[in-house]
Amino acid sequence: MIIVENPAELRQKVAEWKKSDKKIGFVPTMGYLHKGHLALMREAKIKSDRVIASIFVNPRQFGPNEDLEKYPRDLDRDSQMAEGEGIDVLFFPPEKVIYPEGYQTNISVSNLSKGLCGQSRPGHFDGVATIVTKLFNLVQPDIAVFGQKDYQQLALIRQLTLDLNFNIEIIGHPIVREQDGLAMSSRNRYLTTDDRASATCLYRVLQYSKNTIESEKEYPAELLTDEITEILSKVQGCTVDYIGLVHPISLQPVDKVKSGHVLAVAVYFNQSIRLIDNTTL
Amino acid sequence: MIIVENPAELRQKVAEWKKSDKKIGFVPTMGYLHKGHLALMREAKIKSDRVIASIFVNPRQFGPNEDLEKYPRDLDRDSQMAEGEGIDVLFFPPEKVIYPEGYQTNISVSNLSKGLCGQSRPGHFDGVATIVTKLFNLVQPDIAVFGQKDYQQLALIRQLTLDLNFNIEIIGHPIVREQDGLAMSSRNRYLTTDDRASATCLYRVLQYSKNTIESEKEYPAELLTDEITEILSKVQGCTVDYIGLVHPISLQPVDKVKSGHVLAVAVYFNQSIRLIDNTTL
Numbered sequence: 001m002i003i004v005e006n007p008a009e010l011r012q013k014v015a016e017w018k019k020s021d022k023k024i025g026f027v028p029t030m031g032y033l034h035k036g037h038l039a040l041m042r043e044a045k046i047k048s049d050r051v052i053a054s055i056f057v058n059p060r061q062f063g064p065n066e067d068l069e070k071y072p073r074d075l076d077r078d079s080q081m082a083e084g085e086g087i088d089v090l091f092f093p094p095e096k097v098i099y100p101e102g103y104q105t106n107i108s109v110s111n112l113s114k115g116l117c118g119q120s121r122p123g124h125f126d127g128v129a130t131i132v133t134k135l136f137n138l139v140q141p142d143i144a145v146f147g148q149k150d151y152q153q154l155a156l157i158r159q160l161t162l163d164l165n166f167n168i169e170i171i172g173h174p175i176v177r178e179q180d181g182l183a184m185s186s187r188n189r190y191l192t193t194d195d196r197a198s199a200t201c202l203y204r205v206l207q208y209s210k211n212t213i214e215s216e217k218e219y220p221a222e223l224l225t226d227e228i229t230e231i232l233s234k235v236q237g238c239t240v241d242y243i244g245l246v247h248p249i250s251l252q253p254v255d256k257v258k259s260g261h262v263l264a265v266a267v268y269f270n271q272s273i274r275l276i277d278n279t280t281l
Numbered sequence: 282m283i284i285v286e287n288p289a290e291l292r293q294k295v296a297e298w299k300k301s302d303k304k305i306g307f308v309p310t311m312g313y314l315h316k317g318h319l320a321l322m323r324e325a326k327i328k329s330d331r332v333i334a335s336i337f338v339n340p341r342q343f344g345p346n347e348d349l350e351k352y353p354r355d356l357d358r359d360s361q362m363a364e365g366e367g368i369d370v371l372f373f374p375p376e377k378v379i380y381p382e383g384y385q386t387n388i389s390v391s392n393l394s395k396g397l398c399g400q401s402r403p404g405h406f407d408g409v410a411t412i413v414t415k416l417f418n419l420v421q422p423d424i425a426v427f428g429q430k431d432y433q434q435l436a437l438i439r440q441l442t443l444d445l446n447f448n449i450e451i452i453g454h455p456i457v458r459e460q461d462g463l464a465m466s467s468r469n470r471y472l473t474t475d476d477r478a479s480a481t482c483l484y485r486v487l488q489y490s491k492n493t494i495e496s497e498k499e500y501p502a503e504l505l506t507d508e509i510t511e512i513l514s515k516v517q518g519c520t521v522d523y524i525g526l527v528h529p530i531s532l533q534p535v536d537k538v539k540s541g542h543v544l545a546v547a548v549y550f551n552q553s554i555r556l557i558d559n560t561t562l
Binding site: 166 | 381444448
């Protein structure tokens with residue numbers, strides 16, 4: 001594995017591979033890799049001949065009061081893990097290369113940026129759409145793998161890819177969970193021991209809702225939301241950000257929840273550590 | 282020359298050429314070709330091995346009260362002219378292929394969209410940035426040629442290309458003029474005989490300003506603007522939209538005009554036919 005900081009060097013490598021008809025897979029990350037990321041890398045590895053992973057903590061997808069500064073970073077650890085998965089190139093561009101002085105372009109995917117995380121994190125999805133477009137243009141992959149944990153992000157990137165005519169297959173990888181059900185996230189490490197134990201509440205409400213929809217076929221969204229709110233209200237240190245019951249593609253809220261709809265939940269622990277999770281019901 | 286409507290067919294052609302190391306040139310147009318467009322095509326032909334031209338009257342770059350509906354269209358004429366210039370592929374996509382149902386992505390280049398035409402045509406440059414990004418992704422050219430007549434558009438596309446990491450060389454081609462100095466434009470055909478004769482006023486104020494700056498070295502922008510306004514006010518049927526004296530790259534207005542600055546002018550004839558022109562002083 002080589003670590004590349006310079007876009008020109010990355011392009012050269014990609015051009016070489018394209019010339020010899022290699023299928024290129026891409027896994028963009030913000031680093032501080034965990035088993036969820038490694039699963040994406042393995043998926044990319046299976047589906048392509050060469051895999052590029054990127055690490056870039058994108059300031060444009062963090063709000064002014066969010067955790068950009070304290071977002072965990074550890075390149076040595078990350079590069080060992082990526083190398084262990086057989087990644088060919090780890091692209092690690094400096095911020096000023098990605099956003100040089102005078103940078104002024106913004107990409108919005110309007111409808112899919114509204115609601116759910118878009119509501120709580122204004123500007124977040126513009127940041128995502130913009131950096132993904134830039135990385136797609138730099139890497140020029142044939143496939144790109146994203147985690148389903150960021151369900152709204154995945155839906156938005158699918159739409160972006162279609163809308164901007166990228167010739168890239170977008171692959172969504174199922175959520176990778178800890179043994180107790182907590183979805184893997186770089187932010188889990190901020191949790192106190194107590195909050196870490198409580199954080200399984202997310203998985204519990206997903207399971208509860210799945211079971212409800214399995215037995216009921218159709219269920220009022222308002223009632224299910226109330227029940228989830230009730231369960232989460234009993235969890236020490238947990239504050240609900242949103243509970244969304246939505247159509248799987250449009251992400252529009254549904255009134256009557258059915259199998260195939262998506263439940264997406266975001267909570268805060270300790271008022272500051274924001275965790276998200278979702279499931280297809 | 283082949284006329285291609287289907288993006289998949291276009292991609293296949295491009296992939297073939299890329300495989301045999303052909304350098305691909307691109308000339309995007311809105312059709313109703315004139316000698317200005319043909320000059321762009323010749324430039325692309327000189328600088329690349331295969332040339333793709335596109336014709337797409339992009340609804341997203343027209344305002345609600347603009348001339349989208351009556352914008353001139355003539356594919357037969359255009360394709361003969363393009364073929365005459367040795368264009369290899371004329372890409373002519375249907376609107377619903379470019380903006381299918383559910384389309385929702387928008388691209389903004391913030392600073393360069395302000396002022397000049399951006400002021401008079403809200404949303405115009407978002408439309409330009411978005412369609413150019415889409416076409417770049419479809420065509421994947423090595424070089425793309427744009428006319429300097431749309432000076433702000435050219436500056437914005439250069440910035441967009443940089444900001445979104447397109448690996449494309451942007452070439453600006455000098456304005457092609459009629460014998461009497463009027464810049465070539467698809468919109469010139471709307472002018473009445475009298476207005477057509479009067480429309481040389483644009484070229485006259487450019488020449489006047491060039492001469493002024495040549496002899497004066499430095500000149501107050503306000504004074505030059507007043508002088509240009511005075512000249513244009515005497516032209517029958519002509520209404521000034523804007524007179525801009527700006528920095529050639531940032532497009533920020535300047536107070537003291539010097540050699541190297543840009544004068545950009547937009548006027549209306551008959552309250553409806555909008556003509557633009559510009560020169561580097």
